[in-house]
Amino acid sequence: MTEEISYDIQAIQEKWLPIWDELRPFASGNPDDSRPKKYVLDMFPYPSGDLHMGHAEAYALGDVISRYWVQKGFNVMHPIGWDSFGLPAENAAIKRGLDPKGWTYDNIAQQRSSMRRYACSFDWDRVLVTSDPIYYRWNQWLFLQFYKKGLAYRKNSNVNWCPSCQTVLANEQVVQGLCERCDSVVTKKALTQWYFKVTDYADRLLDDLDTLEGNWPSKVLQMQRNWIGRSQGADVEFLIEGRQEPVTVFTTRPDTLFGATFMVVAADSSLAAELAQKADSETKAAFDAYLEKVKQSNDIERLATDRPKTGVFLGAYAINPVNDERLPIWASDYVLADYGHGAIMAVPAHDQRDFDFAKAMNLPVRMVVDTGEGDPAVTGQPTTGDGVLTNSGELNGLHKGEAIARMIELLASRGKGKAAKNFRLRDWLISRQRYWGTPIPIIHCANCGEVPVPEDQLPIELPSAEGLDLAPKGKSPLGGATDWLNVPCPNCGAPAQRDSDTMDTFVDSSWYFLRYLSPNSTTEAFPVEAAKEWAPVDQYVGGVTHAILHLLYARFFTKVLHDLGFVDFEEPFTRLLNQGMVLMNGSAMSKSRGNLVKLSDQLDEHGVDAIRLTMAFAGPPEDDIDWADVSPAGSAKFLARAWRIAKDVTSAPGVNVVAGNAELRKATHTFLRDFAPSIESFKFNVGVAKIMELVNALRKAIDGSVGGADPAVREGAEVVAKALSLFAPYTAEEMWSMLGHEPGVALAGLQEADSSLLVESSTVAVIQVDGKLRDKLEVSLEISEDELRELALSSENTKRAIGDRQIANVIVRAPKLVNIATK
RNA sequence: GCCCCCAUAGCCCAAUGGCAGAGGCGGGCGACUUAAAAUCGCUACAGUGUGGGUUCGAGUCCCACUGGGGGCACCA
Numbered sequence: 001m002t003e004e005i006s007y008d009i010q011a012i013q014e015k016w017l018p019i020w021d022e023l024r025p026f027a028s029g030n031p032d033d034s035r036p037k038k039y040v041l042d043m044f045p046y047p048s049g050d051l052h053m054g055h056a057e058a059y060a061l062g063d064v065i066s067r068y069w070v071q072k073g074f075n076v077m078h079p080i081g082w083d084s085f086g087l088p089a090e091n092a093a094i095k096r097g098l099d100p101k102g103w104t105y106d107n108i109a110q111q112r113s114s115m116r117r118y119a120c121s122f123d124w125d126r127v128l129v130t131s132d133p134i135y136y137r138w139n140q141w142l143f144l145q146f147y148k149k150g151l152a153y154r155k156n157s158n159v160n161w162c163p164s165c166q167t168v169l170a171n172e173q174v175v176q177g178l179c180e181r182c183d184s185v186v187t188k189k190a191l192t193q194w195y196f197k198v199t200d201y202a203d204r205l206l207d208d209l210d211t212l213e214g215n216w217p218s219k220v221l222q223m224q225r226n227w228i229g230r231s232q233g234a235d236v237e238f239l240i241e242g243r244q245e246p247v248t249v250f251t252t253r254p255d256t257l258f259g260a261t262f263m264v265v266a267a268d269s270s271l272a273a274e275l276a277q278k279a280d281s282e283t284k285a286a287f288d289a290y291l292e293k294v295k296q297s298n299d300i301e302r303l304a305t306d307r308p309k310t311g312v313f314l315g316a317y318a319i320n321p322v323n324d325e326r327l328p329i330w331a332s333d334y335v336l337a338d339y340g341h342g343a344i345m346a347v348p349a350h351d352q353r354d355f356d357f358a359k360a361m362n363l364p365v366r367m368v369v370d371t372g373e374g375d376p377a378v379t380g381q382p383t384t385g386d387g388v389l390t391n392s393g394e395l396n397g398l399h400k401g402e403a404i405a406r407m408i409e410l411l412a413s414r415g416k417g418k419a420a421k422n423f424r425l426r427d428w429l430i431s432r433q434r435y436w437g438t439p440i441p442i443i444h445c446a447n448c449g450e451v452p453v454p455e456d457q458l459p460i461e462l463p464s465a466e467g468l469d470l471a472p473k474g475k476s477p478l479g480g481a482t483d484w485l486n487v488p489c490p491n492c493g494a495p496a497q498r499d500s501d502t503m504d505t506f507v508d509s510s511w512y513f514l515r516y517l518s519p520n521s522t523t524e525a526f527p528v529e530a531a532k533e534w535a536p537v538d539q540y541v542g543g544v545t546h547a548i549l550h551l552l553y554a555r556f557f558t559k560v561l562h563d564l565g566f567v568d569f570e571e572p573f574t575r576l577l578n579q580g581m582v583l584m585n586g587s588a589m590s591k592s593r594g595n596l597v598k599l600s601d602q603l604d605e606h607g608v609d610a611i612r613l614t615m616a617f618a619g620p621p622e623d624d625i626d627w628a629d630v631s632p633a634g635s636a637k638f639l640a641r642a643w644r645i646a647k648d649v650t651s652a653p654g655v656n657v658v659a660g661n662a663e664l665r666k667a668t669h670t671f672l673r674d675f676a677p678s679i680e681s682f683k684f685n686v687g688v689a690k691i692m693e694l695v696n697a698l699r700k701a702i703d704g705s706v707g708g709a710d711p712a713v714r715e716g717a718e719v720v721a722k723a724l725s726l727f728a729p730y731t732a733e734e735m736w737s738m739l740g741h742e743p744g745v746a747l748a749g750l751q752e753a754d755s756s757l758l759v760e761s762s763t764v765a766v767i768q769v770d771g772k773l774r775d776k777l778e779v780s781l782e783i784s785e786d787e788l789r790e791l792a793l794s795s796e797n798t799k800r801a802i803g804d805r806q807i808a809n810v811i812v813r814a815p816k817l818v819n820i821a822t823k
Numbered sequence: 824g825c826c827c828c829c830a831u832a833g834c835c836c837a838a839u840g841g842c843a844g845a846g847g848c849g850g851g852c853g854a855c856u857u858a859a860a861a862u863c864g865c866u867a868c869a870g871u872g873u874g875g876g877u878u879c880g881a882g883u884c885c886c887a888c889u890g891g892g893g894g895c896a897c898c899a
Contacts, residue, residue, distance in 0.1 A: 006861090219893075222827055226895050233899080251899060264899090307897080334897045344899045352824090353897050424898055547894090617847070619836055624892095629835050631848050637861095638847080644862090686837065689846035696846090703863070766842050771880040773842050811879045817841050821879040 007640035009607030012734045016743070017116065020733075025746045026070065026121045028077040035075035039534050040066040041513055041573075043542030043550075044081045047107035048088050051114045053582040053589060054543070056599050057625060059120050060615035060727075061579050061684065062541040066121045067726045068679050071750050077534055079126035079516040080115065082108050085136070086505040087165060087181055090436040090470060099465045100436040104131060114600075118608055119729045121746070128519040130508035131436070135515065137459030138525035139507050140441040142557075144452050145564060147442075151197045152430075154450065157338070158268065159429060161189035166472030167433045168193060173549075188295070194440060194501065195427040198556050202423040205555055206230055208571060216576040217622065220547040227548050229424025234408050236345060236417040238263065238318040240329070242278065247271065247318065250340035250422050253350060254411065255403035258392035259368035260345040263318045263329045264311065264357065266337035267294045272314065275329060279315035286312045287331060294333045309334055309357040320345075321416040322393065322407075332357060340422050348382065349375075355382040368392045369400060428553065430504045435462070435470050435477040437502025445489035445496035454490055460498065476500040509550055510557040513537050513572060531567050540573035544622075547578065577682055580624035582615075589627075597627050609728035610636035616684040616727050638692060639731045642720055645698045646735035648708040649717045653740035660712025665757050667697040668716040672753035675723055684727075691723050714739070722750045767792045768819040774801040785812040792818035 042062035045055055066078040084104045093100035108129060115122065128135055146152040160169040164184035168191060173180040198205075206228045209221050233252035240247055249263070265272045267290060276287035290312045311332030318327045327345070334353055335344050348358035349367045355376065358365055365377040371387035373379065389395040389403045398406060411417030431440065439460045441453040453460060463484035468477045478500040479485060489496035514526035517534055521527070536558075551573070558572040581588060584595040602611050613635040618625040657665065671694045678687040698716045702708045718739055725732035725745045736745035760781060765788060767775040775797035779788060789812050792798055798820065805822035812818050 219828065223894055226826075229895085229898065231898070249899080253899080309897085332897095334899095336898065339898045346899085351899070353899075356897090422898070424895090544893090617835090623829095623836095626835085629848085631835085634848055641862090683837090685835090685847095686845075689837070692846050699863080764842085768841075768880070771841085771878095776842075809879055811841095813841075817880095819841075819879050 007643045007731075009609060009636070009639070009730065012730045013117070013608060016730055016733050017119075019743050020119075021116075023744055024124075025744055026066075026076070026078060026123050027125055028075055028123045029125050033075045035073055037534055038069045038074040038076045038539075039513075039537045040069060040076055040078045040539045041516075041537045041541065042078075042080065043540070043546065044083050044509070044512065045111060046086065046088065047082050047084050047104055047111055048092070049107055050110050051118070051599055053597055053599050053602070053627065055111075056118065056602075056611055057582050057615045058542060058579050059115070059118060060612040061577070061621050063119075063121050063612070064616055064679065064684050064726045065539055065541065065577070067729075067746055068676075070121070070746060071722065071726070071748075073749060076121075077126065077516065078121055078123055079128075079519075080120065080122040081128035081512060081516070081519070082111070082130065083505065083509050083512075084108060084129050084131040085437045085502075085508055087167075087434060087436070090434055091165075093436075093465075094470050100470070101131070101465065104436075105129075117603070118612070121729075126516045126519055128512060128515050130505070130512065133459045133461050134520065134522065136438040136508070138511075138515065139438040139503060140453070140458050140460060141455060141525055142511065143441055143503070143507075144455060146196060146560065147452055149560070149564070151200065151560060152194060153197065154192055154194050156190060156192040158188045159191050159193055160186045161191075162186055164472075165434075166474050168429060168431060193429050194431040194499075194503075195429055196556070198428045198553075199423060199425055201556055201559050202228055202230065202425050204559055204570070205425075205552065208555075208559075211571060212574075212576075215574060217544075217578050220544065220551065220576065220578065223547045224552060227425065227552065231422045231424075233420060233422070234404075234411065234417050235341070235420040236411060237321060237415075238327070238345070239321070240275075241317045241319070241326070243275075243316075247343055248341045249343045249345050250420055251345055253347065253404070254407040254417070255389060255392075255395065255398075255400055256347040256350045256368050257320065257322050257345065257407060258395065259347040259349050259366045260320055260325075260327060261348060261358065261364045261366055262346045263327050263343060264332050264335045264346050264354075265314070265329060265343040266335040267291050267311070267331045267333045269335075269337040269342040271343060272331040275314040275316045276331070283313065283315040287314065290331065297333070309353070309360045311357065311361065313361075321411065321414065328363070330357075330361065338426065339424075349377065350382055350384055352382050352384070366391060369403075428504075428506075428556075430507060431501040432504055433474060433476040434472070434502055435465060435468065437505060438507065439478065440499040440501050440503060442499040443487060443489060443496050444499060445491060445494060447494055448489055448491040448496075451489055451491050451496070457490070476502065478502070506549060506553050510553040511561070513540075513554070514561075514567070526566075528566055535567060536569045536571060537573045539575045539577065541577045541579065543581070544578040551576075577621060579621045583624050583626045585628045586626060602632060606632040606636045607639075607730070609639055609731045612729075613639065613688065613727045617688040619685055621682055621684060638695070639724075639728055641699070642691075642695050642724060642728075643731055643735055643738075645695060645702070645713075645717050645720060646738040648702045649714050649739060650709045651711050651714045653714075655711045655714055657711045657715040660715060661701060661706045661710050662712075662757075664697060664701045664706060664710070664712040664716055667694060668712065668719050669753040669755075669757045671719065671723075672751065673755075673758060675750075679726070687723075688727060691720060691727075694720055694723075719750070721745055722748050763815050765792070765815055766817045767795060767798055768817065769798060769801040770822055771819060772801075774798050779815050781815050783815045785814045788812055788814045788818055792820065 066076050069076045089100045089104045093103045143152055160174050162169050162179040162184050164182045174186050179186055209224055231252050234254040235248050235250055237246040237248050276284050311330045314329045314331055316329045318329055346354040348355040348365045367375045368391045369387040370390045371383040371385045373383050376382045386400045389398045395403045408419050441460050443451045445451050463481040468480050470477050485497050517530045518527045554572050559570055561567045562570050584597055589596045610632045614630050614632045618630045671690055675687055675690055721732050721735035732745050762778050762780055765777045765779045775795045777791055789810055808823045809821040
């Protein structure tokens with residue numbers, strides 16, 4: 001009496017985990033390893049709790065890619081770490097009354113254990129945690145390199161301020177005028193803050209996107225281009241009556257200079273304040289009142305596009321450099337202080353905003369480009385398109401493009417202007433007034449000013465949180481750690497203070513992919529020689545949420561490191577895959593929405609493999625997965641079906657497959673031909689479907705006349721086990737073992753298709769009449785066009801379809817198709 | 824307002840310009856069973872959002888529209 005064994009995924013999981021721990025199939029650091037190198041990287045998680053469904057998708061897909069290249073015979077580096085500094089840790093710690101450190105490291109331990117259970121193919125010798133001093137020490141070192149190069153600097157300016165988080169935000173962290181983290185309305189505050197000079201790299205960050213075309217999602221490239229936002233135009237100098245220095249304005253339309261009828265300066269700019277200062281007391285009072293109102297308005301109000309134009313006349317005049325006209329100077333909040341020069345020439349006839357302002361303030365509108373749509377002064381519609389210059393002196397008769405070039409020449413020859421470009425991108429504000437981050441390695445000395453901490457004194461470790469008030473109050477909590485704060489100046493020895501701000505956590509993630517090369521090194525940030533071998537990252541996998549911020553900053557760091565001679569490449573991530581989100585019933589999962597699906601529950605219920613398989617099979621990886629639409633139970637059912645195939649194989653390992661059933665062998669080798677391309681083009685769902693197809697064929701063969709003893713059945717079952725190991729490592733390993741092999745199906749390799757098995761002797765030709773299918777004919781592969789044409793025209797079905805119509809044309813694509821077009 | 828992406832069966836999704844269906848979910852029928860579950864087998868269901876165009880031939884290319892999603896948004 002034989003006992004029927006059934007598929008028990010939980011037992012299989014328990015069985016293989018310790019064996020894999022021993023086997024370490026994904027270790028990449030052996031110096032004798034002669035396999036070609038490949039670097040596959042998953043975006044590292046934030047340790048905010050245990051892994052969730054989103055992680056499960058991301059790591060399932062990253063694992064398919066990583067395991068695929070291992071199977072292909074590559075030495076794949078697939079490391080993992082934790083992006084463990086940042087506000088959420090701090091806020092959670094404050095809320096629970098815990099040290100952010102304890103909270104963070106508990107979560108890391110939890111996630112690490114979950115990743116092991118989830119069978120992520122990580123190289124556990126390459127692990128980093130950004131809140132470890134051994135890591136953030138190199139943030140500080142990099143900061144000092146940037147500082148030496150003039151790429152890290154401090155300035156006082158109006159910064160984005162989150163009144164709830166009580167910290168400054170980078171432009172990139174302000175979404176629709178709201179704080180990215182807490183959705184509070186962001187306000188402005190004048191503060192002295194540290195910046196990285198990312199604008200120095202704006203051109204390269206934009207232009208080099210072209211080199212990623214085809215390897216990054218076009219959506220991400222577009223978002224990056226959009227964000228950098230380069231505008232080409234000209235800087236034009238205007239003299240100001242009663243002022244020594246001319247004022248420069250940036251314009252993309254120098255061709256319309258003759259149509260300028262006023263000038264506008266940003267209300268919150270120093271120029272506006274200066275001009276108001278010189279004006280009569282009434283004007284000054286009006287300006288002060290206006291400025292007060294502007295300062296009180298927040299980003300939400302500023303961003304409203306249908307907002308009426310407001311402003312005050314400053315009592316001053318600018319002189320148009322091409323016709324010496326006097327242009328009244330106004331202050332308004334529709335001009336931004338930190339873009340261009342904070343001042344514009346207003347051409348209401350050809351700019352909607354200037355037109356709206358002119359209308360509101362009753363200022364003149366003068367058409368200088370005739371677009372054929374009528375005079376804006378009459379129609380009330382500014383015209384922004386191409387046309388012929390008019391009212392523009394020597395530019396008259398030229399088209400827009402010619403006129404722009406001509407005007408730039410003209411201005412340049414008179415020393416009144418030059419071609420110029422501007423970027424939407426601003427410098428990266430990196431200071432944060434929070435505790436849980438990398439301390440900025442600068443000491444402020446009354447005598448010496450800013451003094452960089454000598455490199456041999458790094459790291460500047462965070463003081464213990466004990467006794468510090470971490471609650472946000474607008475000043476860094478580190479300022480309260482007086483023992484830590486007060487140090488002698490490294491230069492002169494006088495009493496001095498450490499900088500008490502910490503770095504934006506995006507600094508941590510801007511170079512971590514290099515740190516994996518030597519995550520525990522105490523002598524260097526990363527090994528320059530090893531970076532030449534492994535980097536850049538061949539395949540990066542992560543969420544589209546990081547399409548702008550993280551990727552832009554990592555690209556910036558890479559270019560700086562390139563210029564400093566540390567790396568020999570300029571782009572960090574050669575290929576990028578953005579996976580979608582996991583939704584539930586159409587929306588993002590959240591506790592408050594009540595649609596949270598717990599990953600651990602899913603794993604308990606269906607098993608790791610079924611969840612991983614479901615993630616891969618749900619659809620194209622970049623699409624969102626609605627968990628309500630997919631069937632982890634179905635995946636589990638399929639895995640059991642695959643498992644039973646292995647159980648039903650009765651031939652011995654190593655049996656000669658050549659004698660096996662030809663039809664089944666053909667199915668197996670067709671699979672081998674088609675599987676790899678679907679994985680390499682990220683069509684994981686299609687790859688899984690093909691495995692299902694092969695399993696179906698095997699089932700049919702075993703239950704039918706072929707039988708489980710046929711060598712072709714073994715061949716097919718082994719191929720299934722190996723292919724399935726990308727998606728369902730436990731089931732695959734169990735199958736591999738049942739098939740009589742030693743553990744390590746992940747390293748077994750997937751053979752190439754035997755093309756001799758795929759040769760067809762005949763094929764089915766499709767006969768169409770006027771594009772519609774009318775007949776199918778079995779024909780030889782070598783059939784000539786003429787033969788096939790004859791066969792098609794003599795077919796009864798074809799004749800019937802043609803009826804009494806006349807044949808106009810016969811298209812023959814031997815041996816596959818004939819299309820008969822009738823009149 | 825500007826830019827980008829998407830639309831195939833009840834549902835999730837396949838389909839080098841050449842037979843609309845690979846795979847799955849759900850449904851129906853059958854085999855096995857005393858019965859059920861599990862398993863195995865069979866099966867129905869759309870002419871590809873709408874309207875034009877290019878082509879011998881369009882789900883696929885082009886144009887417009889509708890619907891959905893995303894990015895940017897007073898950036899001169």
